[in-house]
Amino acid sequence: MNIALGTIPFGTTVDQRDAFAILDRFHEAGGTMLDTANNYPFWVEGCSGDESELAIGAWLAARGNRDEIFISTKGGARPTVPGDKTLDSAEGLSASAVTMAAEGSLKRLGTDHIDLYWSHIEDRFVPLDETLGALNELAQQGKIRSAGASNIATWRLERARNVSAVRGWMPYTAIQLRHTYLRPRPHTELPEGGHRLATDETLDYLAAEPDMTLWAYNTLMFGAYTRPDRPMPAIYDHPGTTRRLAVLHEVAGELGATPNQVVLAWLMGDGIVPIVGVSTMAQLEEAIGAAELKLDPELRTRLNTAA
Template identity: 60%
Template structure:
């Protein structure tokens, strides 16, 4: 699998496909999780994504990090893998929700990072994201706490997820002004199909990659964009997974028709075309793929070998 660099040419090299591990240890049992991780590693995958709150709505929030940590230890794979996790969106009390999240105060950041390190069984987080915005805390407090953890080699690369563009730009400006490490990875929700303009997503805390963010990233060579939910929970290929209502608009009809035509012409699945389209974009967007079976991993891996030429990309991106 080809490699890319996070946060510019001097950043760590990772596989172009990032394996999301949200269901590991909960709806995907440990044996299956290990099989998925083994196959991903065998294919040259080196980039894993988790969070300190997966899956708090159906468990404790420890599950994913704990399973990933056990796999790293059992396979002796720590030095081969770039492990990303997220903090800030874990409920402070069992049974809580995002309205009671730990947040991004300096004490919360320090405590959350140390807990993630323990669950993962590592001494450094290769990438650590601020998972959701916390506007109750000054950005300088959050960024200063992160900078201290980078100085102490507890974190290597910083990122943010589900942040408004203006907050990202302000955070990066403050980091430059103080001589602190900046957010260089941004993970938001993104796919080939787009919801109706102005729609409010039903999933709490989710923020889309906007056209403005794409344009911003084109002019920031040290910024890497990553996309979660890029396969829309199976809706591109599974009849039992209809598109959510907020994708019901004329643009969806046209884009789906083109997507399916391109997939048929290339002998690929719509999922594979979507992933290849993300990677071929300007700027490229690295997919964080969530899977629950080895077969799904195989489908996603094949997307990294799929080439979309300029004519195909123009058809996929043509306005309605």
């Protein structure tokens, strides 16, 4: 199943009992990839950012299945000032910060290695050599097995990969960005601090780099595709959205699927790993159904050309 389970609410709004049930069902259905970070969900009152990783670590320990699970976690965006709910005091990507962040995640997750370790945000105050060197050192120690960059500009990703290639270091082989079926208005800003959208340039770059994989977050736009109580984000308020939604609903009806499932199948058909955050078993079952949905070339063409 080429879906990563987003785990932001685990250990907080999704308590341990429900988190364990969701994780059990996901794994039973063939899911292996879990996505978390060392700061989820620091922005919620009363939370430190430890909660998601601790919940996953408790589940791994209880089930004894670490070798069957692919852990994706991140460092660099954890506030260093207690109570800060912004990224103003984020730990950043200095060598010491990267090392300390990874060690903290390993401890909370109760594991000796992280399968995919992300630099969570850009830090242009630290030379790329320093960040990448620290990540390579973690790889040499066996503490991380691959590295990715989240919320990074395409040109910075290319520069980072060149630095690693010249030094013979482990390169970034994944990028994590906000991406969905709908296309945003050009030059719009996201209200969520730290988020970065995948652009046409990003997708073109990825098409030319076969060793790179896009992990997409906010794929279902907080439920806006199917829930009338969840308004469409303002960045998608343009005529093209109306036409694209019409085709999405047509295809979903023809397949007997939900619009969410078609969106996820569309992403996976391009080799993208959609990160799907769930808080209920019903949401998880919908995602599992998407993994079994196949879009033939004619349907993909209809979806792609709607604008």
